[in-house]
Amino acid sequence: xxxxxxPDLCEGHSKxxxxxxxxxxxxxxxxxxxxxxxxxxxxREGVERAVRVCPRGAIAMTEDNE
Amino acid sequence: MTQLxxxxxxxxxxxADLFEQGQAHDVFRYLREHQPVHWxxxxxxxxxxxxxTKYEDVMFISRNPELFISSKDIGSAYxxxxxxxxxxxxxxxxxxxKMDPPRHVRVRRLVNKGFTPRAVNALEPHIREITNHxxxxxxxxxxxxxxxxxxxxxxxxxxxxxxxxxxxxxxxxFQLTNKVLGAAxxxxxxxxxxxxxxxxxxxxxxARQGMREMRQYFAAQLADRKGERKDDLLSLLVxxxxxxxxxxxxxxxxxxxxxxxxxxxxxxxxISGGLHVLSEHPEQxxxxxxxxxxxxxxxxxxxxxxxxxxxxxxxxxxxxxIRGTRIKKGERVVMWYPSVNRDEDxxxxxxxxxxxxxxxxxxxxxxxxxxxxxAGFARLELKVMFEELFRRFPDIQxxxxxxxxxxxxxxGVKHLPVKLR
Ligand code: HEM
Ligand code: SF4
Numbered sequence: 001x002x003x004x005x006x007p008d009l010c011e012g013h014s015k016x017x018x019x020x021x022x023x024x025x026x027x028x029x030x031x032x033x034x035x036x037x038x039x040x041x042x043x044r045e046g047v048e049r050a051v052r053v054c055p056r057g058a059i060a061m062t063e064d065n066e
Numbered sequence: 067m068t069q070l071x072x073x074x075x076x077x078x079x080x081x082a083d084l085f086e087q088g089q090a091h092d093v094f095r096y097l098r099e100h101q102p103v104h105w106x107x108x109x110x111x112x113x114x115x116x117x118x119t120k121y122e123d124v125m126f127i128s129r130n131p132e133l134f135i136s137s138k139d140i141g142s143a144y145x146x147x148x149x150x151x152x153x154x155x156x157x158x159x160x161x162x163x164k165m166d167p168p169r170h171v172r173v174r175r176l177v178n179k180g181f182t183p184r185a186v187n188a189l190e191p192h193i194r195e196i197t198n199h200x201x202x203x204x205x206x207x208x209x210x211x212x213x214x215x216x217x218x219x220x221x222x223x224x225x226x227x228x229x230x231x232x233x234x235x236x237x238x239x240f241q242l243t244n245k246v247l248g249a250a251x252x253x254x255x256x257x258x259x260x261x262x263x264x265x266x267x268x269x270x271x272x273a274r275q276g277m278r279e280m281r282q283y284f285a286a287q288l289a290d291r292k293g294e295r296k297d298d299l300l301s302l303l304v305x306x307x308x309x310x311x312x313x314x315x316x317x318x319x320x321x322x323x324x325x326x327x328x329x330x331x332x333x334x335x336x337i338s339g340g341l342h343v344l345s346e347h348p349e350q351x352x353x354x355x356x357x358x359x360x361x362x363x364x365x366x367x368x369x370x371x372x373x374x375x376x377x378x379x380x381x382x383x384x385x386x387x388i389r390g391t392r393i394k395k396g397e398r399v400v401m402w403y404p405s406v407n408r409d410e411d412x413x414x415x416x417x418x419x420x421x422x423x424x425x426x427x428x429x430x431x432x433x434x435x436x437x438x439x440x441a442g443f444a445r446l447e448l449k450v451m452f453e454e455l456f457r458r459f460p461d462i463q464x465x466x467x468x469x470x471x472x473x474x475x476x477x478g479v480k481h482l483p484v485k486l487r
Contacts, residue, residue, distance in 0.1 A: 008175065011178055011182050011183075012182045012183050012184060013183060013441075014183065030184050030185075052427075055433055055434075055437040055441070056437055057129050057434045057435065
């Protein structure tokens, strides 16, 4: 899967980082960065949770076959 | 199981007294179980609307801001006759909370720099100082009104300092925000003729007075900053620019209005509600006071429990189905936060106040496009307030019944008598 954070929406609330620390990193500019591309399957649960809890709805996922 | 005194097709949530007496949770529980998407009959002056009481449905609505728009106002009450809007105080589409994408996305980017978690947390020492000044003022007392002397003072000070409102004007700001959001409560209808005091007309006129005066006030402040910049948000907004876009004077004035109102009336009630619920659950309170590192999680539980903002409304821009019920284009949906924050499908033991609840994905700040811009401030204010309060007044006790606000929008407490030691 691939994961994207929309910088126009993200405001650095860090919920993504807490849900999937290996995938997201919130840096000094208060923006979340995706660390892995593609994201290995083992992180699916964490990423799905991040998508759900992100207060701004800033995270999108695509599947490899899309 | 719960029974309702009113048949479902008569049930009307557009009524402040339902909430004043604190009966709302029985109603919400009943609706979640029997009719989670419920048609609220129209009133004499207001259109009907859908009551939305389940968590997943509020997620769906909030995550689709083009299908469910905010620019047709965000309260449950909406007049059948649009001519009831008064041009001077009609703020639909004028500030963030009543604006839709794509404009909303642009304006939010112009104003959000000072509100990100990092920016807010840098202010912690200052917020602690303000908190201690507030507590100094009650140090010598035995008893006090916790809402007036403590809970309302911190958000007021923080927001006024942020906007650069001089200290002498803070009580005036307090009065105006009460008029805008507490308009339905006759306690705040201080400047209307006796004949309409306590009526819907009295409420409407009170809210309009508050809005007009606040706009005038900030127009003068803005003119002042244009002459000479200061170290405050108002000055920053004048110079704010993102990808070549700037804010107009009108946009700045409306944003100032929104911030003062949204920042004051909500956090105040989370603080008062927090002390109240902790006092009602002495074992949870003891657990917290024995280990204050539990506070961040306790703050989340307070927010879930109190849900200081009770609803936000949207209007559907197309026909859409929610939980098998057809919502027609142009119809209004009202999302009830106190209900979704006790949704049995999401929260284990939702009626248990548990300061170590995990996970706790409450929606007290909404979610998505309009997610509360001030959430970082609210969380920090709550944390610092309870740290300092319990440090200085570890034995503070609620000493009487809270007096609730008459409103179906803000879950408010007007007065809360406490014994300080
Ligand atoms: C415990 C305290 C608070 C609660 C429960 C709360 C709740 C909310 C909710 C539910 C919304 C979402 C509206 C929607 O989805 O339509 C919102 C939006 C907003 N809040 Fe708060 N709020 C609180 C404190 C604050 C503070 C302290 C500020 C200012 C410093 C603030 C400023 C705003 C603004 C500007 C918006 C509009 C955001 C937008 O539409 O993009 N709030 N708030
Ligand atoms: S949770 Fe959402 S808003 Fe917060 S940092 Fe992550 S992507 Fe950004």
